[in-house]
Amino acid sequence: MGPYTLLERVAVRGRCELFRAVRDGEGHGQTVVLSRLLLASAAEERAREQFAREAQLAAGLRHPNLMRVLDHGLQGDLPYVVLEAMDGLDLERLNRCLRAQGRRLSLQAALWIGGQLLLAIQAVRKKAGGQRRSPALAHHGIRPWNVLIGLDGSAKLGISGLRDDLDAVQPGAHPANVASELAYLAPEEILHEHPPRGEQAEVFSAAAVLAELLLGRSLFEAADDLGVLLAVRDASLDPLGDEATGWPEGLHDVLGRALARDPRERTGTAQHLAQELAPFTMCSDEARAELVRVAGEAYQAADSEAPRPAPASPGSGQSERQRLSDYQVCAKGGQLQGGLSQIVAAVRTGAVDGGDRVSVDGEAFRRVEEVDELARHLPSSTQLRGAPFEPLAEHSIADEGIPRVFAWNAIQGSDGLLLCELGSVRKEVYFRAGAPQFVTSNLSSELFGEYLVTRKVISRAELDMALAVLPRYHGHLGDTLVALGLLDPLEVFRHIARQVRAKLLDLFAWTGGSATFYPDVAPPASAFPLGVDPWDALNDGLEHRLSHGLPHPLIEGSENQRELVRIEPVRAQLLAAKLPQDVRLLLTLLEKPTRVGTIREILADPTGRDATRPLRAIWLLCCLDAVRW
Secondary structure: OOOEEEEEEEEEEOOEEEEEEEEOOOOOOOEEEEEEEOHHHHOOHHHHHHHHHHHHHHHOOOOOOEOOEEEEEEEOOEEEEEEEOOOEEEHHHHHHHHHHOOOOOOHHHHHHHHHHHHHHHHHHHHHHHOOOOOOOEEEOOOOHHHEEEEOOOOEEEOOOOEEEOOOOOOOOOOHHHHOOOHHHOOHHHHHOOOOOOOHHHHHHHHHHHHHHHHHOOOOOOOOOHHHHHHHHHOOOOHHHHHHHHHOOOOHHHHHHHHOOOOHHHOOOOHHHHHHHHHHHOOOHHHHHHHHHHHHHHHHHHHHHOOOOOOOOOOOOOOOHHHHOOOEEEEEOOEEEEEOHHHHHHHHHOOOOOOOOEEEEOOOOOEEHHHOHHHHOOOOHHHHOOOOOOOOOEEEEHHHHHHHHHHHHHHHHOOOEEEEEEEOOEEEEEEEEOOEEEEEEEOOHHHOHHHHHHHOOOOOHHHHHHHHHOHHHHOOOHHHHHHHOOOOOHHHHHHHHHHHHHHHHHHHOOOOOOEEEEEEOOOOOOOOOOOOOOHHHHHHHHHHHHHHOOOOOOOOOOOOOOOEEEEOOOOOHHHHHOOOOHHHHHHHHHOOOOEEHHHHHHHHOOOOOOOOOHHHHHHHHHHHOOOEEO
16 A cells, blocks of 8 residues: 555554555565555545544654654555554453453553553643644544553554544544444533533543553443443443442542543543542552563464454344234224334324233233333333322422422422323423433324434435334334444434433423322333433523523513512522522522612623523522512
8 A cells, every 4th residue: 555565454443454564665674554444434535534634643743652653645545644563452452351361450550551641642732732823632532442552561542533623523423433432432522513622521531441441341331332322421430439449549539530520520631630640650660560461461362362253233133023023902092003113103102001902923912011122112101000109299380380390309309200291292201319311202293213304314214214124123213223324323312312302391381281290200211311400401491481482470571670589588498409500699699689680780691692591590589489579
């Protein structure tokens, strides 16, 4: 390729394949490593541009913890990059080898690798900061497969993932690479398509890699990609707590700060994290000696191991009978027959409930709630029938409004189901610790597939194709869309999050109906948790309601000269609640009667973009019966 002869393929890392190579005409000259895109990625123009850009950025970097670029060029329109040859293996293969033997690295060896990784990140950042008028340089590829462990015990970060602020490509943008990306993305990268990626995201990724070394397995393990993304989004650190008993005091806290969900609360820089880890890294010579030994053993094992079989496609272990099952349902509205996708849609919209009878492939009729692939889609309100659940409170939405119900659930930290009904429309909101966690609806237009078609994410024909093979993927539309190559896991995750949020916000525009709260009712097995702060959800809901021209009766038409004052004594629940900063400021301000005009001035958005900010704060305190005129 170019002026190089490829000798043998030595590895596949991310979306690239690596070859041992020599420069033409040099005979037995210096061996190098040539990296090029896999064919699937090479077909994408954007992937080729990104790969070539990485080579250009890396060419100017020199640091003992960064792989050195010797050359780069084009073969036709296909880019390649030539790297220094390094005897060793990547961290992913090392971890895999150790797990197969029931082993893991010592604490000191893991911390030493983490320290070398942080030095590499600092070198990238320093290079960017040291050049006048140069674009900001960052590393978006901090992944185990991109960390090389040498047989001499050295550790180097590869060039894949180097970016500057001229490159808008986001991590995980390439489906061929996304599976190896998910557990190392920062929460803000999952939640936003174009996140403000500062050095805090690199700190999170590096800490996730270090945690994996300490645990001997991924910190964010789950049964599927969606589960991994949920664990990362929520920065679920329970596995660290299980291991921390054997760690030096303070190490768990250092990792916890580096893995904070909110980047504003996270360790700010790689240098800062390295300084915090330094007291725990005492034996670098012993750590490197251990790496020499285990890397050598793993290198030999990797050379001799048989090729791993390709993973079975989802559903390949199912019988053909199960894939093509036919369902007959005796529902109260009449007979229904069809495949799994049609029956699931009927269950989700309420046309079929748990007490209806169903026959699968002509077998004896059973209750729908007894058939696993259908029962998981039953709304909990269906399961309330005949169950020992009693409503705790019933509200008229016309009189009190959804905002009041949400506000009191937040104050009380309620767990349970809020069943909202307006005519034939039913929505169910599941709360945990006062925060809305999941929303389901019986509107066919709010089914996930219809949502995607309406927003032109997929076509009607693509949805029909996915529904036709849905049984192969256990009735999971998201998994089906990924398997068909229509969406990647990160896209599915973001679309589900948007759709569930849209169903929730729609409730705030209701002007009638009823809302009944059932405590301690768990969400269905298929629930996608929102992972939102209760006050953020309420604030968004109030903004949505105001955008529909539906203000609270108490503040509708209020003039700037009218005065508000808080109701004394302020309830202890209200004082203990983690109210938004604006609301807590207003509660303090209203210790004395204060004009609405003054409130508007004090709480006004400095940017001028959020005109309803003062009204939302007033409204929330009205919902909590905390103020009066």
